[in-house]
Amino acid sequence: MATNPNPAPRAAERPVHIEVRDLTMAFGSFVLMRDLNFAVRRGEIFIIMGGSGCGKSTLLRHLIGLIEPAAGEVLYEGRNFTTAAVEDREAMLRQFGVLYQGGALWSSMTLAENIGLPLGEFTDLAPDEIRQIASLKLALVGLKGFEDYYPSQISGGMQKRAGLARAIALDPAVLFLDEPSAGLDPVTSRLLDELILELRDSLGATIVVVTHELASIFTIGDNSIFLDAETRTMGALGNPRELRDHSANPGVRRFLTRGASLLETAPKDG
Amino acid sequence: MIAPAAPAPSVALERDSSGAAVVRIGGDWRLRHGMPATASVERALQIAAARSIRLDASGVGRWDSSLVSFIVRLEEYCRAHEIESARDALPDGLARMIALAQAVPERRDARAIAARPPLLDRVGAAALEKFAGIGDFTEFLGEASIALGRMCAGRARFRGSDLLEAIQDCGASALGIVTLISYLVGVILAFMGAIQLQQFGAAIYVADLVAIGMVREMGAMMTGIIMSGRTGAAFAARLGTMKVTQEIDALATMGIPPMEFLTAPRLAALVLMMPLLCLYADLVGILGGATVGYSMLGLSLNTYLHESSNAILTATFVGGLVKSVVYGVLIALAGCYEGFRCGNSSSAVGDAATRAVVESIVAIVVACGAFAVLFHILDI
Numbered sequence A: 001m002a003t004n005p006n007p008a009p010r011a012a013e014r015p016v017h018i019e020v021r022d023l024t025m026a027f028g029s030f031v032l033m034r035d036l037n038f039a040v041r042r043g044e045i046f047i048i049m050g051g052s053g054c055g056k057s058t059l060l061r062h063l064i065g066l067i068e069p070a071a072g073e074v075l076y077e078g079r080n081f082t083t084a085a086v087e088d089r090e091a092m093l094r095q096f097g098v099l100y101q102g103g104a105l106w107s108s109m110t111l112a113e114n115i116g117l118p119l120g121e122f123t124d125l126a127p128d129e130i131r132q133i134a135s136l137k138l139a140l141v142g143l144k145g146f147e148d149y150y151p152s153q154i155s156g157g158m159q160k161r162a163g164l165a166r167a168i169a170l171d172p173a174v175l176f177l178d179e180p181s182a183g184l185d186p187v188t189s190r191l192l193d194e195l196i197l198e199l200r201d202s203l204g205a206t207i208v209v210v211t212h213e214l215a216s217i218f219t220i221g222d223n224s225i226f227l228d229a230e231t232r233t234m235g236a237l238g239n240p241r242e243l244r245d246h247s248a249n250p251g252v253r254r255f256l257t258r259g260a261s262l263l264e265t266a267p268k269d270g
Numbered sequence B: 001m002i003a004p005a006a007p008a009p010s011v012a013l014e015r016d017s018s019g020a021a022v023v024r025i026g027g028d029w030r031l032r033h034g035m036p037a038t039a040s041v042e043r044a045l046q047i048a049a050a051r052s053i054r055l056d057a058s059g060v061g062r063w064d065s066s067l068v069s070f071i072v073r074l075e076e077y078c079r080a081h082e083i084e085s086a087r088d089a090l091p092d093g094l095a096r097m098i099a100l101a102q103a104v105p106e107r108r109d110a111r112a113i114a115a116r117p118p119l120l121d122r123v124g125a126a127a128l129e130k131f132a133g134i135g136d137f138t139e140f141l142g143e144a145s146i147a148l149g150r151m152c153a154g155r156a157r158f159r160g161s162d163l164l165e166a167i168q169d170c171g172a173s174a175l176g177i178v179t180l181i182s183y184l185v186g187v188i189l190a191f192m193g194a195i196q197l198q199q200f201g202a203a204i205y206v207a208d209l210v211a212i213g214m215v216r217e218m219g220a221m222m223t224g225i226i227m228s229g230r231t232g233a234a235f236a237a238r239l240g241t242m243k244v245t246q247e248i249d250a251l252a253t254m255g256i257p258p259m260e261f262l263t264a265p266r267l268a269a270l271v272l273m274m275p276l277l278c279l280y281a282d283l284v285g286i287l288g289g290a291t292v293g294y295s296m297l298g299l300s301l302n303t304y305l306h307e308s309s310n311a312i313l314t315a316t317f318v319g320g321l322v323k324s325v326v327y328g329v330l331i332a333l334a335g336c337y338e339g340f341r342c343g344n345s346s347s348a349v350g351d352a353a354t355r356a357v358v359e360s361i362v363a364i365v366v367a368c369g370a371f372a373v374l375f376h377i378l379d380i
C-alpha cells in the first residue's frame, strides 16, 4: 500500500482491514484535521498518537461511525462504511468492540450485566454461560470477583478495565481502545499490554489504540499515525520505534522521546 | 465469500489405551454460535469417578473465548473436586490466554460487599432509610431557608445568568403549555356549569363560576401541576446528573456552597414566576369560559367579562396568588431535594425526577386542602 511507507516487515503481507481515504474531520466550519490517509492491516496493532486535544478521540469516533466525516471515507475490508446502508453498517458495527475514553459503563447495571448485555443480544448462550464468559472477561482484565459490583462502586482505573472487558465481550474482529492504560499503575498497565498482544495473536483481532504511554506504544505498536495539531494533518505514519529513531518530523521525535530533543536545543531552566 | 460449514464444538470423555480419562475437545469454538455446557462433562466426570484427567485439544479448529472460558471452568471444577488435570496439545495462544485470565487472583473480599442481604435486613434497612429521609429533608429545608435568606440579603453566591436562565425556563418557556391547559380548564368549567345553570335560566352565572373557580383554585393548582411536571422534574434531573458526574462535589470542594449556588436561583425563579403564570392562567381560563358563554349561551363578551370582574373579590384574587407562590416553593424544594439526594447511576436520575414530580403534586394538593381550611377560618 502506498499509504504505508514504513510497514513492519512481519505485517507487510497482511490484507488491509481498515482504510481511511482523504478524511477531513470538522465541527461546523472548524476543521480539526484534514487529508488523513492510512490503512490498518488485519491483525495489526495500530496506534493513534498526538498531543492532547488534537483529535485522537474524534478520529476514533469517525472510524466507528459516531461522527460523519466532513469529507473522505472509511472502508472496512474494502467495503465503504461511510456510505453503507443502515443494515450493512449495523452488520459491520457488530464486528467492533469499543472502549471509550470515559469507560461509558452502563451505570445501572452490574459489571457482569454490562458484559452480558451484548452476549445476550448477539449470541445464543444460556444465562449461566453468559455469566461464565463475563467472569472470564473480567478475569482477563484482572477484575475477577467484581461481577456484582456497580460501576459507581469501583475505582476509575477499574472502570476503565471493566470497559475493556465489555469491549472484548464478543471477541470482536476490530477493537478500538481510547487510552486503555490511562490512570493505571505500571503493573496493571503491563498486564493490559499483554492482553492486547494476546488478543491480536490468539484471536487475530485488529486493534486500534489511542494512547500516550510511550512504554505501551513501543511494546505493542506495529504501526502508528501521529496527528499534528499545528499542521492539522498527519505528521507521520509508520512503526513507532522507527519513527522515534528516523522520523523526519521533529515534532514526532519530540513526542516519542518525551521532549528530549526539545531540551537539547532549549536552555534548561533549573 | 462462502465459508465451509464449521464443525460444531464437541467435548467427549474417553479412556485412552492405558485406561486414563481424556477429555477430548474438538471442532470450531465460536462464541456467537453457542458452546457445549460444562455441566455435562462435569456429570460424566462424576459418573466415571475419575481421579485424574488429561485435556486433549488437538482436534480444535478455530477457537475464541468460549473455549478459554470452558477450559478455565473445567479446571476450576477439577481443582474443587481434587481431580488432577493435565493439559495436552493445547494451542499455544490458548494456554497463554488462560494464564492471563489467572494472572490476577480473585479478590476474596470482593464478593462479600456485593452479596444480597436477607429479606428482613432489607426491610429494616428500607424503614431506617425512610426515617433518615425525614431528617435529611429537615436538614435540606434548613439549608435552603438559609440560602434563601442570604439571597434576600443579597449575599448568596450564585451566578446572575443562572437566575435569568431559570427565570426564562420556568417563565416564558412555560407560557405555551400554561395557555393551552388553562384555556381548556376554563372551557371545561364553563361547559359543566352551563349545562346545570341553563336549566334554571341562570346562564349568566357561568361567568361567576368560571371566574371564582379559576382565580381561587384552578389557576394556581393547574400551573402548579404543570410546573411540577415541567420544571420540578427538570431540576431533579439536572441536579441529579450533576451529582452523578461529581459536579456538585467539585463545587463543594471549591468552597462554593452547592445549596446556595444551585437551589437559590431555582427557588427564586419559581417564586417570582409562579404568581405571574398564575395570573396569566386565570386570565386565559376566563377567556376560555367566555368562549363557551359566547358560543353556547349567547352571552356577549362584554356582559360576560363584566359579570366575571364583579365576581372576583380582591381577597380571593390575592389568595390565589399567595397559593401559587407557596406551590412554587414546594415544587422547587421537591425538585432540588430529590436532585441532591440522587444516587450514582443513570437510573437513579430517572427515579429522582419521578419522585420530584410525585412529591410536588402530592404536596400541592395537600397544601390546597390546607389553604381551603385556612381561608374558611379567616373567612376569605
Ligand SMILES: Nc1ncnc2c1ncn2[C@@H]1O[C@H](COP(=O)(O)OP(=O)(O)OP(=O)(O)O)[C@@H](O)[C@H]1O
Binding pocket: A027, A032, A050, A051, A052, A053, A054, A055, A056, A057, A058, A059, A101
Ligand atoms: N462535539 C464537538 N464540537 C466541537 N468541537 C469538538 C467536539 N468534540 C471535540 N471537539 C474539539 O475537537 C478537538 C479534539 O478533541 P478530542 O476529544 O478528539 O481530543 P483528543 O485528541 O482525544 O484529546 P485527549 O488526548 O485529551 O483525549 C478538541 O479541540 C475539542 O475542542
Ligand SMILES: [Mg+2]
Binding pocket: A056, A057, A058, A101, A178
Ligand atoms: Mg481523547
